[in-house]
Amino acid sequence: MTDDTLEDFYDAIQDLGHPVLTAEELARALDCSQEEADRRLSELAGVGLVGRRDVERDPVVWYPKEWDQQARRERVVTFPNRREFVVSHPEQFTRARLSTFAHLIDTNGSGDALYRIREEDVWGAPYDDLADLLLALRRVTGERHESLEEWITRQWKRARQFVLRTHEDGYTVLEADSESLMGNVARQVLGEDQLHAPISDTESWVREGSEGEIKRLLYDEGYPVRDARDLDTGDPLEIELSLELREYQREWVERFTKQKAGVLVGPPGSGKTVAGMGAMAAVGGETLVLVPSRELAAQWRESLLESTSLSAAEIGEYHGGKKEIRPVTIATYQTAGMERHRRLFDERRWGLIIYDEAHHIPSPVFRRSADLQSKHRLGLSATPVRESDDEVEIFTLIGPPIGTDWSALFEAGYVMEPDVEIRYVPWRNEAAESEYASAVGHERRQVAASNPAKLDEIRRLLEAHAGEKTLIFVDWIDQGEAYAEDLEIPFLSGQTRYAKRERLLSEFRHGTREVLLVSRVGDEGIDLPAATVAIVASGLGGSRRQGSQRAGRTMRPVGGAQVYMLATRGTEEEEFVRDQLRHLQRKGVNVIEADAETA
Template sequence: MTYIAENALIIQSDRSVLLEVHAPTADAAREAISPFAELVKSPEHIHTYQLTPLSIWNARAAGMPISEMIGALKQHAKYPMPDAVAQEIEALGQRYGLTVIEKDGLQLLLTIATLPLVELLRRDEQVSPLLGVQKSNRSFQVDYSHRGLLKQALLTAGYPAEDLAGYVDGEALSLQLLQQTRTGSSFHLRPYQQDAADMFYQAGSTQGGSGVIVLPCGAGKTMVGMAVMAAVQEHTLILTSNLTSVRQWQRELLDKTNLPEDAIAEYSGEQKSTGPVTLATYQILTYRPSPESEFPHFKLFNAHAWGLVIYDEVHLLPAPIFRVTAELQARRRLGLTATLIREDGREGDVFALIGPKRYDVPWRELEGQGFIATAECTEIRIGQDPERQMEYALTPRRQQFRVAAENPRKLKVIEELLQQESGHRILIIGEYISQLQAIAELIDLPLITGKTAQKERERLYGEFRQGKFQGLVLSRVGNFALDLPDADVLIQVSGKYGSRQEEAQRLGRILRPKADGHPAQFYSLVSLQTCEEDFARHRQLFLTEQGYSYQIQIID
């Protein structure tokens, strides 16, 4: 058996790949395999990657040959790669492109590589209804409106389509990024932001123009979106998670591009206008008067000849938006996210309907370069009073999590942390409004929930930025799109069960680089000897997988 000491990879027959971080060639190995291997966890010494069908199809969709994937693994392997792994990469890689979608006049043409595969797919219950007139023994006419549905069905069948049908032209939009912002500071895209935009657009080729960019919170995903807009130069629809995010996009577009104010429109619960660049929330688009009603605001998708649709926080994409996106395949589509983790397991739909992952960078890599703050994560496990523990024991299982989450002893720990972190800018985030109200009253800090009017939210966020108070107490509205760059301490008093996705978003609230370089502090308060501990372990996975150290303190 050949043994190459300086090589960084150990490839295992279950298609997992271990990367020894301290090996001399670790950086080169990471760069070589990241396009086709999914990073599963990245603690201090050994990072684990997994070769999955989706990760391999992502790489094939980005133009990476199978031979290059196998070659990268062999080049950086410490021990010989198991033959079965190379064979599986070959088999999975060859499946991509066995079905090809191209333009055929006013219709689309699906071409299938072999006659046996034609018969297999004709008998597939999801694929078959989407096939139109058979044009030859290996090709079928497909209606344009079925382009997205067909891609979903083919992915589910295990034969992802290579979509070469291209995009329609949207209305022209003259947009340039400014080198000096309108607020007077210099502005340049960071190298990784430009790389991400270039990987998405691919000089306008049919291989580019759709896909997902994965960057940590605080790393400037909005800047990447604006760089893509500058490349595409066409009317753009931007979909966001909430009104705070809408306003953030507005501020950045007005500050860092040459767009006039009247070129940017807002389509939300507060106003419904459209323009060359239109910002909308997922909430307004998925509103309907009753479960049986149509979605009245879906007309926005046809309000302009959009050349680009940007899905901010694409990992949150609601099912109705997935459905309408299936009909938008002729538009360029950009997904932006800090994590592609979806608790509903619909990552495959993101791949099929938005596009493959075009760019990803580990959180700790950007931290090492100073683009996001260093973070220290601490879980504080707090015992309950005997009476409360008995209440927890007698509570039906479905309600036990809330009893544990609202442990009254957490209030004292919050007071102690506020004293300990005096002088820092603190966010306190939780799930249950009654608990948050009690905290806000105890420590005399403003509370922002989903019921707080948008103008009041903006006022409080603004006063926090100005330093008028030390902290804010936030409900789940604090998970997304908060532009609070000075926040450097987050106290999580309760969460949404075991959501890794939420853990990623909350950590991201404090990852903007700090002027003095001091680390951010992320505290999670968890009730000892309850189900909250079990859910916390699952939430921890995201942090440890990204390489963050995780300390545990116990207060019995």
């Protein structure tokens, strides 16, 4: 009876010409009562042969059960005029292909992802020739899209119309594909600060040290500049790794060594530092590592000693506390950019320069260090976004992005996706709410951030997560000191002496301290590998990068993690926190909203 009904079910679907039917439609097809048709369909559903779905207008619709499995299969829909792809349930192969020529715009919780091809994606695509890039595109879409391929072809050619090369006499030359490009583009955009004089109709003599500025200025005009100079590779330095790279880290390193320049982009906990050491081993030359803080310099030194064959005598630090130039030198951006120190770095021919926390590069203080020249230039950043919208300069000054989309690493289990919850906290009393209502500007935001009820919520969260390693973030020193006294936990800020800071961090890393209160000094440059809970009490007016960095402190290869973002209900903080977490949501991180408990 079941087999006969299933055959009747498929016959009815075919006759109707649409993929679902109701009991009433089956009843008409079988010339039986609706009650009988509903009973038969329920029997088929009971043995797993058909599925049922409640919808708004019809009480129930029925469909072939195997379509559930088909719905979970990969499907790519291309919008060639918008240069976008909607990919349902993308497989690892498809994600890997797309990451080489497209940008992940957004994802949702249903397994769908939106990708877009931007100009800079084509300019930096890691392919030897255009044919390889177009083949990769066709393998993703399964067909040819003439208008899209024509646009990609134009961008590919555009990215190869200017080149910096070394003249046989040793100076640098800017060369254009045509006389028109040199005269109407380069010489209109570039002035005496960048070019000495014309050499020919298509060549110009470059002023020494202006190469980085030339790249930026022409990039802004829509013309990327290839760097084909004969830069020294530095003295050779044999480096062996004592650990095994993950598959995606090997892919990062292979792509970098092929391109010789790029920025590794991946979530916190994905092992970008390890991949950086892999790049050092692959290049095999003397290396300069630039970092934003002396704490991060010390961590790099420790990691190199633990994970490579380098000896202590081969690693130097150059910052406010130490002044050592060695085959591998770790320096702060600020020190490397100072005129009185920069000559020391310029005189040494580095085989590789690594820019850690590379999102700092566009800022004026850090940009000076980007003019240091090397044959290999590698940036590392989890969050290459900037509120000044100049993040494209990160890739202009260092190299094109290299990386794996975050959701792929979450699904593979390399990095644990945190549970992020926006928790809305009411005012503790009318007096606090009145103070907010009468405040203006920056003071208004600070009053909302310091809502006394947040301390009550922090106590509840600490009790709920007793025994777990927890970080509490605040933006204001006064607030941090008050919380430290009330909660009886140490507060780590920029004012904390270096020795005490290192002791607190060591205690937290090794499990002898479970809770730590941290100011903005913890947003980056400090390695907190085992945090399982993060509570952001204030700082919700900060940047998208800050939100990602703080949530990222819990993204590690093992164990679950929970992030709480506290925002005062009915204030500007509500919108601030949503804006701040939008970047994480685009990376596939699930964000939920809830109300805090009330006393």
